[in-house]
Amino acid sequence: MRETEQIALQESQATTNGNQDGSDVEQTVFDAEQAGSRQIESQRTKLFVLIGSGILQLPIWGFAMSYGVFQEYYFDNWTMEGDRNITGVIGTTANGVMYLSMPLLFALFTRRWAHRRQLAALCGTVIACVSFFLSSYSTTVWHLLATQGITSALGCTLMYSPTTLSLGEWYTTSNRALAYGIVLSCKNVVGTSCPFILRALIDAYGYQTTLKAWTAIVGGTSILAIFMIPTHPSKVSIHETRARKIPWNFLRYRSIYFYSIAIIFQSSGYGIPQTYLSTYAKGVVLLSQTSGTLMLALFNAPGIIASSFFGWLSDNKRLPLSAQSVSAIPPVCCAVATFLFWGLTTQGNIGLLIVFSMTFGFFSGGYSATWGGMLKQMERESAERNEAVDPGMIYGLLNGVRGIGYASGGIAGVKLLNAGTLLASQRFGYGTSYGPLIVFTGLSSLLGGWVVLWRWNPKRFLPLISRAYSRCTNAAAVPISLGRNDPVYNA
Template identity: 80%
Template sequence: MSYGVFQQYYSDNWTLEGDRSSTGFIGTTANGVMYLSMPFLFALFTRRWAHRRQAAALCGTVIACASFFLSSYSTSIGHLVATQGITSALGCALIYSPITLSLGEWYSASNRALAYGIVLSCKNVVGTSCPFLLRALIDTYGFRTALRAWTGIVGGMSIIAICMIPTHPSKLLAHETRARKIPWDFLRHRSIYFYSTAIIFQSSGYGIPQTYLSTYARDILLLSQTSGTLMLALFNAPGIIASSLFGWLSDYKRIALSAQVVSAIPPLACAVATFLFWGLTTVQGGIGLLVVFSVTFGFFAGGYSATWGGMLKQLEREAAERNEAIDPGMLYGLLNGVRGIGYAGGGFAGVGLLDAGMVTASTRFGYGTSYGSIILFTGITSLLGGWVVLWRWDLRRGVLLVSELARIVNRLHF
């Protein structure tokens, strides 16, 4: 959530071996690795090893702390990718997966989406406060000491929190009986593929602003490092409210909105914010529009994960109608894995698109800067993240709409 601070520092103070532009995908790689590992971890801890969840989370804390500590001794881009981008992510996934499984089991009957939303809002609390903390540590002591201090913060707070998380009683005795096989019947139905496609597109664009907002503010708008850090905080802050709001909206029965509609609202709103606010940010004096973009995009993108509770409820209803078994915990892990594909893909695409540069001849707006291709990529992937709304239409109309959107984007000029 706060990697953009390190990204800005690496760009300004590059002393390591390797291509400094490669630092652009460290943050998205970390997110991608963490989410890609979740389907396997959720499958591991959902039944037979449920009683090992707390021990696994503590092991994850050790791995994450060791990775951040070793990262402070990095001498090349390869070291940073390995420690900050891969092993720390695996440790964080070992913390997140067993805790999230327990949460879903305690709220299996009602208000599960809201519970997910409240917990997910906590990551935005961290994403709002930690950029300033990390910026102060880096400016005062350098990035190596900052990473060592972060190691202590992660270790201390994680151990205390993990010891407070209870595993549901129904799972504590699961290892003493013969474990049932995980049901995979949901893979035969198209709903999981519609939602997975939407999540891949949405997450491909979501990680881009987190990584590049700070450097965009500095390189294009010529703002100070403090202003770049502020942009990152403004990006994360609205998600504190949005996660709970969209979780509540997914659970609220008095508003007749389907899971498709609720999950389509965030990515479509993000697409509008990207095209109108970030893309039309003027090179001179464009901080106002960039602030509006950070807040708007951060609000809707930050609340997207909370809509997954509604997706799970719909998939559970479909399974009940077909008299099929379904494991919500495993399904939630699979959705996280799909998101990892989008994160990783978006990170690698961002590095290449930054080299591609502008998309128009005009240098007045954001599209005409070196970040133009990245802006367009973020907007298009967010737009496609609303793909689930096409579920209500026939496929032919959906294909025609996508073709028309592609034609309009292709004709954009300023």
């Protein structure tokens, strides 16, 4: 009887253990399936974020990067009140307002208002659409400056800032620079195609109808793209708790100031060819209107490859280059292209102008993609000091610094174009009214490459200098033996 009870008890325990083992296995399989589904969902979301960010480059940058087409039209068909030379400031002002607004907006949507990012981007869409629509009814140059240069730029910035923050949060430090590079490549696709589209619309329907059509394009593409870029889950509920303060420790790093000064110089020269290249091709090189538009497209086309290339170069582990080295390559090459190609163009020499457009466009278009390397460097510096850092806030600050360069370059461009005092040779670009602009662009680009000096430490050379000095002094102190045949000895 007792043996029968023991056998029954063992069988029941075995059954229970078997059920437990089976449930554990089922739970493990279920957890694995959930983890796999979450990973697939995360990859799909990251892909949508990347595609949405690429689409959003059209409504944000399409007008600013193609403003040279409108600039040329305003010059040839001026019917408004005011000085038409002021229209040369609109394009650079739009870029400047956008970039100058970014530090504030990045700070607002990094933490406290992170859950309102999509709503803010939709509000920016409304502001931009209303601005472009009202600009079609402008009657004075100041109306154009207010609507196209200021309010539309504010709307576009309100679209750009929250969505770019989400892009940087969905992609980690290992591939963030490459993601930025891909999106910036889409930006250059926009800059390449939009000049032809806008030129065709202006020629067929006039600039007023073109601006209304552009309003519809901005509204449709923006709404589609914004809903493809959700806020990262880590930021959705941050407003429900006590929001952490933004860490400002990076302001003590020397690198942030060197990079900022370099970006100011590079940006002040970058906007000038983008604004005046079309009018230069038509007025100086004596090209047709279509050729002028082609110059603007060729200026933006190489950036499609350059942005991805410099983003990959910043993340590349097989060819490790410092952030200083990578970020110094574009501005230095832009300076060389400006002095050798743009400055030496002559009437009818379309070949040299094409070379300048593509060379300058390639390196200047890829400059922003090097910022991912700058962010990684400052993240490493903060990790070494055991300090917190917010890459999104730093990225917004770098964009704001770029706005200072755009605004200052635009103001200086108008003054330099009116000066036009370099008359030494009428055969080259230096001898035209654009000569001061060419010199300014080359010098500012060259100064933009000075970040390489950040690695130069004069203290490293002090021991070498001291040793060389001691050798010289020791050699001077050695007594000179004179031979009997020496005239000094005989004297």
